[in-house]
Amino acid sequence: MTDASAPQPENTLAAYRRSIDNFDAALIHILAERFRITQAVGEYKATHQLPPADPSREEQQIARLRALASESGLDPEFSEKFLRFVIDEVIHHHERIREAGAAAD
Numbered sequence: 001m002t003d004a005s006a007p008q009p010e011n012t013l014a015a016y017r018r019s020i021d022n023f024d025a026a027l028i029h030i031l032a033e034r035f036r037i038t039q040a041v042g043e044y045k046a047t048h049q050l051p052p053a054d055p056s057r058e059e060q061q062i063a064r065l066r067a068l069a070s071e072s073g074l075d076p077e078f079s080e081k082f083l084r085f086v087i088d089e090v091i092h093h094h095e096r097i098r099e100a101g102a103a104a105d
């Protein structure tokens with residue numbers, strides 16, 4: 001006899017996956033908003049002859065996120081790698097914006 005009220009393993013996994021899919025969608029939306037802001041920052045920096053990267057700001061961001069990660073039970077190494085990956089992409093965008101501005105001059 002099987003207990004009809006017991007959750008079936010495939011239903012449990014499907015429910016976990018629905019939750020994961022929602023989190024992934026939220027992550028993509030959050031990243032899209034972050035890149036929308038950094039696009040504006042890149043244009044501002046190009047217009048005002050500011051360098052695409054600001055290593056001292058990055059150090060502050062990484063220290064802050066590592067502390068937040070530790071508090072939240074997330075691996076600080078992972079959070080640093082993730083932020084580094086995002087910021088490196090932002091810097092590429094800033095460089096491209098600057099080059100496009102220089103080419104238009």
Ligand SMILES: O=C(O)C(=O)C[C@]1(C(=O)O)C=C[C@@H](O)C=C1
Nearest residue numbers: 041052053054055057058087090
């Ligand atoms: O704050 C800035 O100056 C940015 O350009 C944004 C940002 C980021 O993505 O957070 C990107 C590049 C800089 O090196 C530092 C931070």
